[in-house]
Amino acid sequence: MKNITTSAGLTQAHAAWGQCTLVGAGPGDPELLTVKALRAIESATLLLVDDLVSDEVVALAKQGTRIIHVGKRGGCKSTPQRFIEKLILLAVREGERVVRLKGGDPFVFGRGGEEVENLRAAGVTVTVVNGITAGLAAVTSLGVPLTHREHAHGVVFVTGHAKPGDTGIDWHELATTAHRVRLTLVIYMGVTGVAHIEQGLLCGLPHSTPVAIIQNASQPGQRYVVCRLSELAQTVVRENLASPSVMVVGDVMQGLLALQTTQQPLRVVAG
Missing domain, CATH: 3.30.950.10 (Tetrapyrrole methylase, C-terminal domain)
Structure with a gap:
């Protein structure tokens, strides 16, 4: 007999999920971060960090936060986009507070739009925090x-x-x-x-x-x-x-x- 997942069961499963926030890390100077971006970084249990994010910004994460560098830069070997999205989805389903940390602004040449579309299609609610481009x-x-x-x-x-x-x-x-x-x-x-x-x-x-x-x-x-x-x-x-x-x-x-x-x-x- 096939297992049947009810809408109530699906809702309960989603309630146990963590969250995902796309954060604009700005151009590099940590003093140019928004207050909202800083709060998101400090509350994260997992940071997925782009190449163009400065070490000073990454250092603002609390002790114990898992940090994974998912480099993406033109002309260099890059982490595949689909792998990044699968990693986010897996972490959210395990209850992690995921921050996808992007240089500049996530929606200005940062492929943030693609990530939001794919994650929302998988049922993940995504919050976006702007950064100075x-x-x-x-x-x-x-x-x-x-x-x-x-x-x-x-x-x-x-x-x-x-x-x-x-x-x-x-x-x-x-x-x-x-x-x-x-x-x-x-x-x-x-x-x-x-x-x-x-x-x-x-x-x-x-x-x-x-x-x-x-x-x-x-x-x-x-x-x-x-x-x-x-x-x-x-x-x-x-x-x-x-x-x-x-x-x-x-x-x-x-x-x-x-x-x-x-x-x-x-x-x-x-x-």
Whole structure:
């Protein structure tokens, strides 16, 4: 005779489950965490930590918390997404308080949307805690706004890394629109394809458009350089800039460009 699970039994089983929270760990500086994020980290029994989360943030977990690093970074060997989701589901069913700790904000190029959809489909209730995304922290650390009444009427956050089989961003079209309506472009994960990005943007933006490249935003090892768009790829190569870096394109960077030429050394900004 087949076992029959009633709705009441299913409800009781779910009641014994733990919980899952997707937490934005911000750009790295632990002082930029939200109070809600800090509380979630401190209450976790299991932390699943992305590569871009700083050690200082992970150190905020209480003693005895299990910590598993589930690295995901472009160009490197990554933990499969399906494995991460299965691990979360298993831990929740065992009554764990799981915190999925993601760099920046979970819903800004963090694949948080995919995780929430899959976990909810499996019956897991997921809470999301926002974090300061690197694009905001990077320009703020330089004392520059993303929007300005004289220079930029809006801002676009875009990824420079497309998933396999996807053609990615039409840089020509994006640049043309940005120039026409005066937008600041914030490009994540663009270092690997910087030559292609530069070529596409030059089809719609002036060669003299200022660009800031900020590596390790908000952290003690942060460094940045400002150059003209026509010099973007060669600057990244010459200064050995690597991931994680954010590129900010637009006239809001005119002031910094006036102060720094590409011949000057990279500045180091303490976190």
